[in-house]
Amino acid sequence: MTELLLFNVTNGLIIGAFYVLMALGLSLILNLSGVINFAHGGFLALGGYIAFTMQPFIGFWGALLLAPVLVAVLGLLLERTMIRRLYGRDPLYSLLLTFGLAFILQDFTRYVWGANGLPFTVPAFLAAPISDQLFFVTWYRLFMVAVVAIAVGGLFLFLRYTRTGVRIRAGTLDLETVSVLGVNVGGLRAYNFALGIFLAGLAGVLASGQLSLVPNMGDSLLMPSFVAIIVGGVGSLPGTLLGGLLIGLASGLVTLFWPSAADAVIYVIMAIVLLLRPRGLLGEEGMLG
Amino acid sequence: MSALVAEGLNTFYGKSHILHDVGLTVAEGRITTLLGRNGAGKTTTLRSLVGLTPPRTGRVTIFGQDTTRFAPFAVAALGVGYVPEGRRIFPNLTVEENLRVPLERPGNWSVARVYEVFPRLAERRQNRGRQLSGGEQEMLAIARALLLNPRLLILDEPSQGLAPLIVRDVFRIVAGMRTEGMSVLLVEQNVRMSLEIADDAYVLENGAVVYAGTAAQLTGDEARIRALAGATAEDWAFDERAA
Ligand SMILES: Nc1ncnc2c1ncn2[C@@H]1O[C@H](COP(=O)(O)OP(=O)(O)O)[C@@H](O)[C@H]1O
Ligand SMILES: [Mg+2]
Numbered sequence: 001m002t003e004l005l006l007f008n009v010t011n012g013l014i015i016g017a018f019y020v021l022m023a024l025g026l027s028l029i030l031n032l033s034g035v036i037n038f039a040h041g042g043f044l045a046l047g048g049y050i051a052f053t054m055q056p057f058i059g060f061w062g063a064l065l066l067a068p069v070l071v072a073v074l075g076l077l078l079e080r081t082m083i084r085r086l087y088g089r090d091p092l093y094s095l096l097l098t099f100g101l102a103f104i105l106q107d108f109t110r111y112v113w114g115a116n117g118l119p120f121t122v123p124a125f126l127a128a129p130i131s132d133q134l135f136f137v138t139w140y141r142l143f144m145v146a147v148v149a150i151a152v153g154g155l156f157l158f159l160r161y162t163r164t165g166v167r168i169r170a171g172t173l174d175l176e177t178v179s180v181l182g183v184n185v186g187g188l189r190a191y192n193f194a195l196g197i198f199l200a201g202l203a204g205v206l207a208s209g210q211l212s213l214v215p216n217m218g219d220s221l222l223m224p225s226f227v228a229i230i231v232g233g234v235g236s237l238p239g240t241l242l243g244g245l246l247i248g249l250a251s252g253l254v255t256l257f258w259p260s261a262a263d264a265v266i267y268v269i270m271a272i273v274l275l276l277r278p279r280g281l282l283g284e285e286g287m288l289g
Numbered sequence: 290m291s292a293l294v295a296e297g298l299n300t301f302y303g304k305s306h307i308l309h310d311v312g313l314t315v316a317e318g319r320i321t322t323l324l325g326r327n328g329a330g331k332t333t334t335l336r337s338l339v340g341l342t343p344p345r346t347g348r349v350t351i352f353g354q355d356t357t358r359f360a361p362f363a364v365a366a367l368g369v370g371y372v373p374e375g376r377r378i379f380p381n382l383t384v385e386e387n388l389r390v391p392l393e394r395p396g397n398w399s400v401a402r403v404y405e406v407f408p409r410l411a412e413r414r415q416n417r418g419r420q421l422s423g424g425e426q427e428m429l430a431i432a433r434a435l436l437l438n439p440r441l442l443i444l445d446e447p448s449q450g451l452a453p454l455i456v457r458d459v460f461r462i463v464a465g466m467r468t469e470g471m472s473v474l475l476v477e478q479n480v481r482m483s484l485e486i487a488d489d490a491y492v493l494e495n496g497a498v499v500y501a502g503t504a505a506q507l508t509g510d511e512a513r514i515r516a517l518a519g520a521t522a523e524d525w526a527f528d529e530r531a532a
Contacts, residue, residue, distance in 0.1 A: 166390060181371075
């Protein structure tokens with residue numbers, strides 16, 4: 001029983017870590033650009049596939065580092081050519097465009113790599129179990145959580161200590177004032193978009209070491225990531241972090257006692273949070289208005 | 290050369306025509322004040338000048354460059370500091386972080402000098418914008434604009450909602466900018482104090498310029514001053530909100 005509990009807690013933690021990576025990227029983009037990026041899952045899958053293709057040439061570690069960068073560059077190109085036209089428009093347009101992009105990205109990966117699952121191999125020492133007792137927990141599981149922790153820590157340090165990071169936080173509340181202070185907010189938004197897509201790409205590479213690569217692998221993460229943002233409070237990145245971990249752990253634990261409710265529980269949490277605290281756990285007052 | 294010349298500005302919010310052929314000049318090294326009652330179009334004029342609400346027709350020339358269609362950041366990059374109405378401090382950022390947002394053009398003003406001139410900000414550097422008093426927020430908004438090392442400083446009602454003693458400080462600081470060699474465009478409701486420090490003055494009424502001349506000349510025009518001061522300045526100058 002303890003082992004089962006431990007298994008589901010680590011599972012929940014890992015799922016939560018993926019929600020966090022996805023949701024932080026979505027949050028960054030939503031906060032600064034007002035765009036809900038439904039194509040986020042497509043970028044995630046692309047990260048996995050690019051890593052898969054590059055691995056024979058540059059190895060696992062090279063692919064882990066480079067694939068998210070390439071996905072971010074693609075994100076940057078799409079932002080400059082298409083997404084930026086959405087800024088300041090009715091949210092309906094961003095829904096239509098990013099939904100369309102989601103289909104295009106998915107069909108593109110299906111066209112290039114095929115619809116069948118592909119294996120992405122991780123180094124042998126990562127694939128090994130931690131110990132005989134904990135045979136169900138591989139080092140790779142810990143590794144994923146560690147990489148996510150480093151990425152999230154790095155993101156928060158970046159936002160706290162670099163000038164660009166400070167400007168992104170300022171722009172979340174008042175982009176107009178950022179612009180009159182001499183900051184090219186178009187460039188800031190592009191950079192920020194690429195940063196969000198980088199996190200999706202990273203999540204994709206990490207996920208493909210655990211699951212097999214399929215074109216729609218990002219889909220099942222998208223809705224829970226939105227839930228994580230809402231639970232944590234729209235506009236608050238620490239809130240997104242908290243929300244992602246909370247619903248990941250909750251669904252991991254519920255799987256243990258009532259497997260068929262594992263998906264429903266996150267929406268129950270969302271409903272409860274919204275009833276008790278409409279702006280989310282760490283949301284600022286008025287951010288939704 | 291003038292710091293700023295605006296000619297025939299017509300600005301709209303959607304369908305409503307707000308500015309009607311507004312023209313004004315800010316001479317280099319002088320303080321120009323733009324006065325007018327609430328809703329006269331002062332803020333809209335400033336927004337038209339810095340690229341936030343570009344005019345539909347007309348032309349804005351800043352330090353000899355046609356900036357009418359410039360984005361706000363490009364106007365700022367020419368050396369235009371803007372202190373917006375209501376200060377618009379970033380409430381979620383500390384004082385120190387607020388001061389990291391602006392583009393830093395080379396010049397005399399640095400974060401160190403800002404802390405020297407505004408010691409109160411140095412004391413509050415770890416506090417968030419929302420924790421500052423109205424006066425501190427105003428100092429921060431001015432300091433933030435100064436880090437751009439502006440050649441032209443534009444201020445929208447910097448004394449709004451401040452206690453009388455602090456209002457005097459603010460005007461003293463603005464007047465001091467002239468000695469720094471800056472050109473200043475000052476929008477105010479506090480008519481008397483503005484005219485005291487200004488060299489030139491404009492009066493706006495229903496989106497049109499109804500007076501253009503020297504500040505001294507306007508000071509002598511009692512009827513106009515009384516019409517301007519109406520129900521403003523002194524009435525609300527007492528609530529220093531420590532939001
Ligand atoms: N965002 C806006 N949309 C529509 N009308 C506006 C907007 N901002 C200001 N106005 C209108 O434009 C006129 C001028 O406003 P404003 O420039 O703010 O005046 P002032 O700064 O002199 O008080 C007012 O009638 C005001 O109602
Ligand atoms: Mg105004």
